[in-house]
Amino acid sequence: MLTGGIAFIQIAIAKTSSIISQGDRDRVNPVPQNPYSWTSHPANCHNDEQCRDFSAMPDPENQPREYDAVKGSQNSTPIDAAVLGGIKGVKSRLSSTRLEVRIAALSLALKYGEAGLDLVVNALQDESMQKGWCLRSMTDTHHTYENLHFKQILSIPAHRARDWKFGTLRALMVKIAQQSWDVAADFSSTNNPNGVWSYGWALDLRSPFVLSLNPRVWHGLDSWLNHRSTPEGHPSVHYNASGRRIITENLALHSEPGQLSLHPGYAGEYALVRWTAPEAGNISIASVFTGLSVAHQPTTTDVHILHNNQSIFDNFVEGFGDDSAVGFDTNLAVFQGDTIDFAVGFGRNRTYYYDETGLAATIVLTAS
Numbered sequence: 001m002l003t004g005g006i007a008f009i010q011i012a013i014a015k016t017s018s019i020i021s022q023g024d025r026d027r028v029n030p031v032p033q034n035p036y037s038w039t040s041h042p043a044n045c046h047n048d049e050q051c052r053d054f055s056a057m058p059d060p061e062n063q064p065r066e067y068d069a070v071k072g073s074q075n076s077t078p079i080d081a082a083v084l085g086g087i088k089g090v091k092s093r094l095s096s097t098r099l100e101v102r103i104a105a106l107s108l109a110l111k112y113g114e115a116g117l118d119l120v121v122n123a124l125q126d127e128s129m130q131k132g133w134c135l136r137s138m139t140d141t142h143h144t145y146e147n148l149h150f151k152q153i154l155s156i157p158a159h160r161a162r163d164w165k166f167g168t169l170r171a172l173m174v175k176i177a178q179q180s181w182d183v184a185a186d187f188s189s190t191n192n193p194n195g196v197w198s199y200g201w202a203l204d205l206r207s208p209f210v211l212s213l214n215p216r217v218w219h220g221l222d223s224w225l226n227h228r229s230t231p232e233g234h235p236s237v238h239y240n241a242s243g244r245r246i247i248t249e250n251l252a253l254h255s256e257p258g259q260l261s262l263h264p265g266y267a268g269e270y271a272l273v274r275w276t277a278p279e280a281g282n283i284s285i286a287s288v289f290t291g292l293s294v295a296h297q298p299t300t301t302d303v304h305i306l307h308n309n310q311s312i313f314d315n316f317v318e319g320f321g322d323d324s325a326v327g328f329d330t331n332l333a334v335f336q337g338d339t340i341d342f343a344v345g346f347g348r349n350r351t352y353y354y355d356e357t358g359l360a361a362t363i364v365l366t367a368s
């Protein structure tokens with residue numbers, strides 16, 4: 001029997017339903033847009049109403065009608081929307097030729113009890129689905145760094161693993177979690193290097209990586225600073241661990257909770273975050289750079305991704321917020337010790353003023 005694992009997953013789903021029902025019911029979205037408001041685990045409930053939701057039993061019919069209908073006059077069905085027909089619609093999506101449609105269907109499948117979990121377990125035998133679901137979960141928005149699916153599934157008590165289907169699912173999730181990294185969620189304000197991640201800088205893109213050894217709190221952000229040529233500590237790497245939005249008085253910085261960002265140096269030094277491969281394999285990189293300076297002169301930076309010091313992505317961030325975002329996704333093979341650098345320079349205007357640049361990046365490794 002699978003009642004324990006199913007019950008937990010469905011309780012999490014019941015909470016998701018509660019949140020959606022408070023918003024726009026015309027668009028059914030099984031993956032929350034704002035993970036910070038998704039209190040899907042009892043440990044995360046912050047008031048009586050939220051906590052009571054976790055005591056609610058799941059729908060015994062395993063057919064939550066709220067998710068079965070596409071309402072309104074949509075010309076095309078959103079990838080993460082449910083379709084008429086409940087689990088039949090999920091099966092249809094899982095046979096789609098588009099990977100993103102199949103990945104979105106996994107979240108829907110979990111709403112249909114044991115039959116849905118069977119679909120998930122079967123689908124996750126496919127490696128591209130494992131990686132895709134992982135990436136989708138981690139990169140749903142530019143500012144999303146929490147992997148909620150993993151947290152829910154891995155937090156189920158270990159004794160539930162005696163069920164072979166749940167055990168299979170859990171093993172798959174553990175495997176993915178151990179082989180995936182998020183530059184922001186993994187941030188450390190005390191360790192550098194920090195596992196696969198290192199925070200530092202370089203004189204230019206062809207210069208040696210210099211490790212930052214100066215952890216400080218800078219404008220409320222946990223930071224790795226370098227007092228290279230000015231007292232502000234740039235080039236630098238910052239992380240907003242405050243749990244609140246931070247906006248400096250001069251609007252030179254606008255940082256969301258959980259946001260990682262980089263700032264170049266006065267003389268054009270590059271701020272860097274480096275990922276070092278713990279073993280050989282194939283990696284998937286998903287990344288977005290975003291301007292975070294709002295002032296009279298929004299962010300003007302050049303951004304790069306390098307594999308073993310060779311550029312694989314070059315672009316500019318010129319502006320603020322989503323309109324300024326530039327992203328890059330790729331797959332490539334790495335050897336143990338290979339490096340992936342995320343770099344931010346002072347841009348085409350060749351000044352470092354108001355150049356705060358956000359970085360969202362995930363890397364998933366499949367061992368070769």
Ligand SMILES: [Ca+2]
Pocket residue numbers: 299300301346347348349350351352353354355
């Ligand atoms: Ca600039």
